Amino acid sequence: MTAPLLEIRDLHLTMRSFHGEAHVLNGVELTVERGQIWGLVGESGCGKSLTGLSISRLVSTPPGRYPSGSIRLEGQELTALPPRAMQALRGKRIGMIFQDPTTNLNPTARIGTQLVDVALAAAAHDPRVLGRDRAPGPFARKAAARKVAVEMLARVGIPDPEARMLSYPHEFSGGMRQRVLIAMALIGRPELLIADEPTTALDVSVQAQILKLLKGMVSDHDIGVILITHNLGVVSETCTHVAVMYAGNVVERGPVGEVLGRPRHPYTRALMAAIPTRGTARGALKGLEGTVPDLVRPPPGCRFAPRCARATADCAAGLPAMRAAGAGHEVACLHPIEEPADA
Amino acid sequence: MPDPILQIETVSKVYPGRAGLFGRSAPVEALKGVSLSVGRGESFGLVGESGSGKTTLTRSILRLESPTSGRILFEGQDMATISPAAMRALRARIQIVFQDPYASLNPRMTIQQIICEPMVVHRATLGLSAAQRRDRAAELLTLVGLGPQHLSRHPHEFSGGQRQRIGIARALAPKPDLLLLDEPTSALDVSVQAQVLNLLIELQDRLGLTYFFISHDLAVVRYLCDRVALIHRGTLVEEGPTEAIFEAPASDYARGLIAAAPEIRLPA
Numbered sequence: 001m002t003a004p005l006l007e008i009r010d011l012h013l014t015m016r017s018f019h020g021e022a023h024v025l026n027g028v029e030l031t032v033e034r035g036q037i038w039g040l041v042g043e044s045g046c047g048k049s050l051t052g053l054s055i056s057r058l059v060s061t062p063p064g065r066y067p068s069g070s071i072r073l074e075g076q077e078l079t080a081l082p083p084r085a086m087q088a089l090r091g092k093r094i095g096m097i098f099q100d101p102t103t104n105l106n107p108t109a110r111i112g113t114q115l116v117d118v119a120l121a122a123a124a125h126d127p128r129v130l131g132r133d134r135a136p137g138p139f140a141r142k143a144a145a146r147k148v149a150v151e152m153l154a155r156v157g158i159p160d161p162e163a164r165m166l167s168y169p170h171e172f173s174g175g176m177r178q179r180v181l182i183a184m185a186l187i188g189r190p191e192l193l194i195a196d197e198p199t200t201a202l203d204v205s206v207q208a209q210i211l212k213l214l215k216g217m218v219s220d221h222d223i224g225v226i227l228i229t230h231n232l233g234v235v236s237e238t239c240t241h242v243a244v245m246y247a248g249n250v251v252e253r254g255p256v257g258e259v260l261g262r263p264r265h266p267y268t269r270a271l272m273a274a275i276p277t278r279g280t281a282r283g284a285l286k287g288l289e290g291t292v293p294d295l296v297r298p299p300p301g302c303r304f305a306p307r308c309a310r311a312t313a314d315c316a317a318g319l320p321a322m323r324a325a326g327a328g329h330e331v332a333c334l335h336p337i338e339e340p341a342d343a
Numbered sequence: 344m345p346d347p348i349l350q351i352e353t354v355s356k357v358y359p360g361r362a363g364l365f366g367r368s369a370p371v372e373a374l375k376g377v378s379l380s381v382g383r384g385e386s387f388g389l390v391g392e393s394g395s396g397k398t399t400l401t402r403s404i405l406r407l408e409s410p411t412s413g414r415i416l417f418e419g420q421d422m423a424t425i426s427p428a429a430m431r432a433l434r435a436r437i438q439i440v441f442q443d444p445y446a447s448l449n450p451r452m453t454i455q456q457i458i459c460e461p462m463v464v465h466r467a468t469l470g471l472s473a474a475q476r477r478d479r480a481a482e483l484l485t486l487v488g489l490g491p492q493h494l495s496r497h498p499h500e501f502s503g504g505q506r507q508r509i510g511i512a513r514a515l516a517p518k519p520d521l522l523l524l525d526e527p528t529s530a531l532d533v534s535v536q537a538q539v540l541n542l543l544i545e546l547q548d549r550l551g552l553t554y555f556f557i558s559h560d561l562a563v564v565r566y567l568c569d570r571v572a573l574i575h576r577g578t579l580v581e582e583g584p585t586e587a588i589f590e591a592p593a594s595d596y597a598r599g600l601i602a603a604a605p606e607i608r609l610p611a
Contacts, residue, residue, distance in 0.1 A: 043532045043533075043534055044532050174393070203392040203393055203559060204392070204559065204561070204600060204603045204604045204605075205392065205599060205600060205603045207603070207605070208603040208605070211605075230532065230533060231605060232533075232607050233562070233604070233605030233606045233607055234605045236605065236606065236607040236608050236609075237605045237606070237608065238605075257609070260607055260609060261609045270534065271533060271534065272607070273537075274533045274534045274536065274537035275533055275537075275562070275607070276537075276540075276562045276563060276565065276566035277562065277606065277607060278562075278565065278589070278606070280566055282544060282566065282567070283541060283544050283545075285537040285540055285541055285566060286537060287534055287535065287536075287537035287538030287541060288534030288535075288537070289538075291502060
């Protein structure tokens with residue numbers, strides 16, 4: 001059996017703060033295969049973004065510190081990689097898209113210039129990005145990079161890409177800027193794409209286009225995607241799998257229909273009860289009481305126990321282990337909910 | 344429909360083009376003859392994407408912007424023609440809750456100062472002494488699920504959801520009839536959003552408020568609003584009872600928008 005595209009094992013991350021060292025990732029485990037879109041969901045401060053940033057090692061250390069854990073990209077251990085080798089992976093094998101398309105583009109440079117720069121940087125590590133086996137001369141290289149940039153703009157659905165290469169970011173709408181960022185992330189032909197809330201700042205119709213584009217990329221190029229979001233509707237319509245995070249742990253994971261159709265963890269259930277859907281009667285929405293725990297002094301055992309109606313004394317004894325709860329469906333809870341979601 | 348508290352009659356707003364080095368840019372028609380009516384005590388939802396004109400319409404209702412043509416009536420009075428004194432009194436009765444609870448509370452002020460500020464501004468209308476204002480601030484905090492012990496704190500000591508509760512308490516301070524809610528939950532986590540939405544429902548039932556709820560989140564609008572209007576490129580596309588619009592949208596735009604909103608679909 002070949003190694004999975006991405007394998008995160010027992011990843012711990014602590015962050016130094018004024019109040020002490022916060023244990024922000026507490027043994028995250030996640031496996032992503034090619035062709036899969038994993039939704040990473042949870043409240044703010046649950047470690048979704050830090051998991052994404054840890055994969056491409058964009059968490060600065062200090063204040064961050066990784067006491068233990070392993071992140072493997074097709075079997076290659078990333079945590080031990082020297083910075084230069086990691087730099088070569090970023091934008092090449094691992095692509096990233098962030099939430100705010102406005103602040104991630106240089107307002108003083110043309111779209112084309114920015115895309116060509118990315119293509120040239122990616123080609124420095126792998127000339128095949130420009131469609132050549134070996135590095136050509138500087139002029140030919142630039143022309144090839146330009147060609148790749150135009151192709152990529154066309155592929156993400158920017159009309160008249162040749163002319164749009166000369167535009168500046170302010171001439172683009174939010175949706176078009178996000179497409180440019182996706183194009184930028186895809187230029188290096190990544191095998192793994194990490195998208196951190198890529199559509200949160202966008203209108204629903206634009207969001208639908210971007211998510212469709214993302215799905216198309218997965219089926220066309222056989223890549224793996226981690227989609228960080230807080231919108232379970234987006235997960236339901238876009239993802240193949242979902243991992244629910246709470247206070248630095250993955251508490252439930254599995255195929256999207258399985259997890260959202262038969263949520264077993266009380267936290268997953270509570271998150272779903274907090275979202276209005278077509279059948280929700282006025283006043284029937286259930287908020288989740290309490291807040292995410294203080295991670296400098298986290299509660300012992302299951303970190304969700306203080307907010308959980310099903311918690312018993314043994315929940316504080318130790319972190320509950322992941323156990324099977326259905327086809328590919330796993331839950332880390334001592335008292336998982338057995339009844340179907342509508343009960 | 345109950346008697347209208349707010350009537351918007353063929354309101355248009357044109358922003359003149361900006362003068363630049365190479366002449367004047369084309370004027371922007373932000374609102375094109377928008378008419379709608381909000382009944383007393385109802386929750387009215389205004390849905391639109393960015394650039395649709397919903398902010399211009401909101402600012403026009405608050406009279407931060409004056410329409411190029413058309414009228415906006417509050418309880419049958421044209422807000423453009425009433426005397427400045429009457430307008431000042433009227434402003435107390437239309438309040439707004441802002442989108443971002445992190446940006447809309449002054450970090451240097453205590454919660455008491457924040458909630459009392461509108462009561463100070465409208466002291467001529469409300470006629471409350473400093474002691475009475477303090478008592479009312481404490482009362483309002485309790486009403487939104489916080490307490491008098493929070494009066495001397497500062498905004499940074501509160502979570503996003505608590506800050507939005509403070510924003511709601513501030514808006515309720517001058518005893519408004521109409522509350523404009525400008526995406527009040529879009530900056531909050533879903534778990535907190537549910538609490539704030541339920542608080543809004545509870546307050547409406549207790550105080551008989553009228554809500555003008557501005558949002559692009561269709562699920563939230565569907566949950567909270569009795570009637571809904573869709574605005575697109577400055578034109579009102581569709582208006583009617585919420586369930587009717589969501590179940591049987593008449594326009595292509597409404598159908599597209601509703602179809603584009605992501606929903607949790609469960610396997611049968």
